[in-house]
Amino acid sequence: MINFTVGPVQSCEAVHEIGAQDVPYFRTAEFSEVMLENERLMLKFAGAPSGSRAVFITGSGTASMEAVVMNLLTPEDRALVVNGGSFGARFCKICEIHGVPHDEIRLEAGRKLREEDLTTEHTEYTEKECTAFIVNKHETSTGVHYDMELISRYCKEHGLLLIVDNISSFLCDEFNMAELGADVMITGSQKALACPPGVSIIILSPRALERVAVNDPKCMYFDLKDALANQTRGQTPFTPAVGTLLQINSRLKEIDAAGGVSVEVNRAKDLADYFRSRIKDLPLEIVSESLSNAVTPLHPTNGMSAYDIFLKLKDEHGIWICPNGGELKEKIFRVGHMGCLSFEDYDKLILSLKEVLA
Amino acid sequence: MINFTVGPVQSCEAVHEIGAQDVPYFRTAEFSEVMLENERLMLKFAGAPSGSRAVFITGSGTASMEAVVMNLLTPEDRALVVNGGSFGARFCKICEIHGVPHDEIRLEAGRKLREEDLTTEHTEYTEKECTAFIVNKHETSTGVHYDMELISRYCKEHGLLLIVDNISSFLCDEFNMAELGADVMITGSQKALACPPGVSIIILSPRALERVAVNDPKCMYFDLKDALANQTRGQTPFTPAVGTLLQINSRLKEIDAAGGVSVEVNRAKDLADYFRSRIKDLPLEIVSESLSNAVTPLHPTNGMSAYDIFLKLKDEHGIWICPNGGELKEKIFRVGHMGCLSFEDYDKLILSLKEVLA
Numbered sequence A, B: 001m002i003n004f005t006v007g008p009v010q011s012c013e014a015v016h017e018i019g020a021q022d023v024p025y026f027r028t029a030e031f032s033e034v035m036l037e038n039e040r041l042m043l044k045f046a047g048a049p050s051g052s053r054a055v056f057i058t059g060s061g062t063a064s065m066e067a068v069v070m071n072l073l074t075p076e077d078r079a080l081v082v083n084g085g086s087f088g089a090r091f092c093k094i095c096e097i098h099g100v101p102h103d104e105i106r107l108e109a110g111r112k113l114r115e116e117d118l119t120t121e122h123t124e125y126t127e128k129e130c131t132a133f134i135v136n137k138h139e140t141s142t143g144v145h146y147d148m149e150l151i152s153r154y155c156k157e158h159g160l161l162l163i164v165d166n167i168s169s170f171l172c173d174e175f176n177m178a179e180l181g182a183d184v185m186i187t188g189s190q191k192a193l194a195c196p197p198g199v200s201i202i203i204l205s206p207r208a209l210e211r212v213a214v215n216d217p218k219c220m221y222f223d224l225k226d227a228l229a230n231q232t233r234g235q236t237p238f239t240p241a242v243g244t245l246l247q248i249n250s251r252l253k254e255i256d257a258a259g260g261v262s263v264e265v266n267r268a269k270d271l272a273d274y275f276r277s278r279i280k281d282l283p284l285e286i287v288s289e290s291l292s293n294a295v296t297p298l299h300p301t302n303g304m305s306a307y308d309i310f311l312k313l314k315d316e317h318g319i320w321i322c323p324n325g326g327e328l329k330e331k332i333f334r335v336g337h338m339g340c341l342s343f344e345d346y347d348k349l350i351l352s353l354k355e356v357l358a
Helices: A013-019 A029-045 A061-072 A086-097 A115-119 A123-127 A148-158 A206-214 A224-231 A242-258 A261-278 A306-317 A343-357 B013-019 B029-045 B061-072 B086-097 B115-119 B123-127 B148-158 B206-214 B224-231 B242-258 B261-278 B306-317 B343-357
Strands: A053-058 A079-083 A102-106 A132-136 A161-165 A184-188 A199-204 A284-286 A295-300 A333-336 B053-058 B079-083 B102-106 B132-136 B161-165 B184-188 B199-204 B284-286 B295-300 B333-336
Touching: A013 A242, A013 B013, A029 A053, A029 A199, A029 A242, A053 A061, A053 A224, A061 A086, A061 A161, A061 A184, A061 A199, A061 A206, A061 A224, A079 A086, A086 A102, A086 A132, A115 A148, A132 A148, A148 A161, A161 A206, A199 A206, A199 A224, A199 A242, A206 A224, A242 A261, A261 A295, A261 A343, A295 A306, A306 A333, A306 A343, B013 B242, B029 B053, B029 B199, B029 B242, B053 B061, B053 B224, B061 B086, B061 B161, B061 B184, B061 B199, B061 B206, B061 B224, B079 B086, B086 B102, B086 B132, B115 B148, B132 B148, B148 B161, B161 B206, B199 B206, B199 B224, B199 B242, B206 B224, B242 B261, B261 B295, B261 B343, B295 B306, B306 B333, B306 B343
Parallel strands: A079 A102, A079 A132, A132 A161, A161 A184, B079 B102, B079 B132, B132 B161, B161 B184
Antiparallel strands: A053 A199, A184 A199, A284 A295, A295 A333, B053 B199, B184 B199, B284 B295, B295 B333
16 A cells, blocks of 8 residues: 555655664663764754753654643633634633633635734634744645744744644754744654654743743543653653654654754655646645645546545555545545655556546 | 563563564554454453453553543442452542542452452441442552452342453463453453553453443543544554554464463462472562562562662673662562563562672
């Protein structure tokens, strides 16, 4: 199978080699060194401001999304949440569960965030004394990549804490916490880090760390104070996904040695550009107003069901593309540009797409 | 390195082979089949009563311990918790965090649970109208294996919901939910299942499922209603540790084909008996009144620090035994009997122990 989904994605040989070995015991100085190096490289690659910290959560990206809301926000806050798809909706639901007052900026599927969404229609929000802004930088469900410059300016102007889910865009599109004034960045092991799923990562700015220090989340597993205290010595409060953390270490060092984030971003961009330039004659419409290099969201214009195309490629061509759920299931499928993929892989995909769409 | 810790442990070749491969896309009928088979085999191996269900949580064993308390108990309950070490203490702390009233049966390190702990000293507990009993069947921190027959009788007599953390004892010692009247069993991927860490498993009896159905935990990630609804079709609410779940599937089928739980239990027992019979002349004292086949907890009687023995074996002999934390750090180390280990491995350990202890 060739895997063009948005995660899990294909891994490189070094990651496979670690997966083929026994997982080592981890309450050791040796594993602590690995974890401290993981933190150092994650902070570097996120462009985190001086004094930031990173913690590694054994759980999906949603685990870290929820841990962030639980540890940084309280009923005294008011969050402004961009809701342009299922991951934006998920943040709203998490705020609701934890009693964090919030307003939504609702965007229909595929629509990008515009200046007027913040300045005109939603002026009322700031009047409600918002304290935080929450955004999935790349709304993975619909492939919309939000304008972080716009969001950054708005947050700086209004003094808002800026929480960024960068799960599917990290290492695919440029992102610099310090320049944007972002306080939190979340990502996961199974996107462009191209490791198995099971670990998510939270980066916290000094301002975010201050909030964590004074809050008291009602959860042992998601207590970031505990995670931070343990990570200071390169450990975790509970047995983590040790194997995946070693694979992440291998990947982070590989990226660093190859030239850092920009090389990875260019690789994703090259793959995305290549694919997008070669589907122009196919009955496929790109349905996002603002694309990430991570994913191309497509709507078949020949009347075919997007989900049927996914099934046909899987069952008859040995190819996974990424289906959508819910009301977009029949309308949209997505092609990812993350992980160990080559131009030749896309040539095969395009040949198969031509056949299926014919 | 040879790994005699209590997890992660050494895996078999089939598990390594899966780890060496790319993790497949999982929102497919193929992966759903794997997950439904995982559920079926876990229920079989736990001796779960008819109508039970299993869910797979991407997270450590503690994640599932907390999820169980959050989804099954409320401030209207009162739990009786056996606290004989750090994992018993953890359940008490989880109850405290979630406002679940609870009483502790405190047992000093190494001490087994006796009839009088339930009937004499603690009669007061039942007068407080307890509704649930929580026990780490094998208190892994000190290697004490509690008498489940005794606990089962007590729970049946008083109509208590019985929650059993079987994380380190599953597949090492006999356990049958239906016979014991247990309502919950928890285990993890990295103990006798001998897969990488990152997945924990919760089995719920029909009575436990009734409680889950009416409770409303304040957490998206640990919402077992959501996990159960998804598992009905072999899926999970969020991206799980797909690779580890495939490895678990391979191991469960391997165990099933080899004759089931009793074969695994006998294997652990043989390894434990072999090791214990061969250390009789060494200056080591077994410090548990009631041993599991999973672990042998040892105290050096020659004045050496237990932690120094761990370090020497690691740095000079290529062997991991399991150190203890906290106040037991210098006093106790543990030798595990889980995972892919042979009698020859124990011969090497004993030779090295002789040298280090001399």
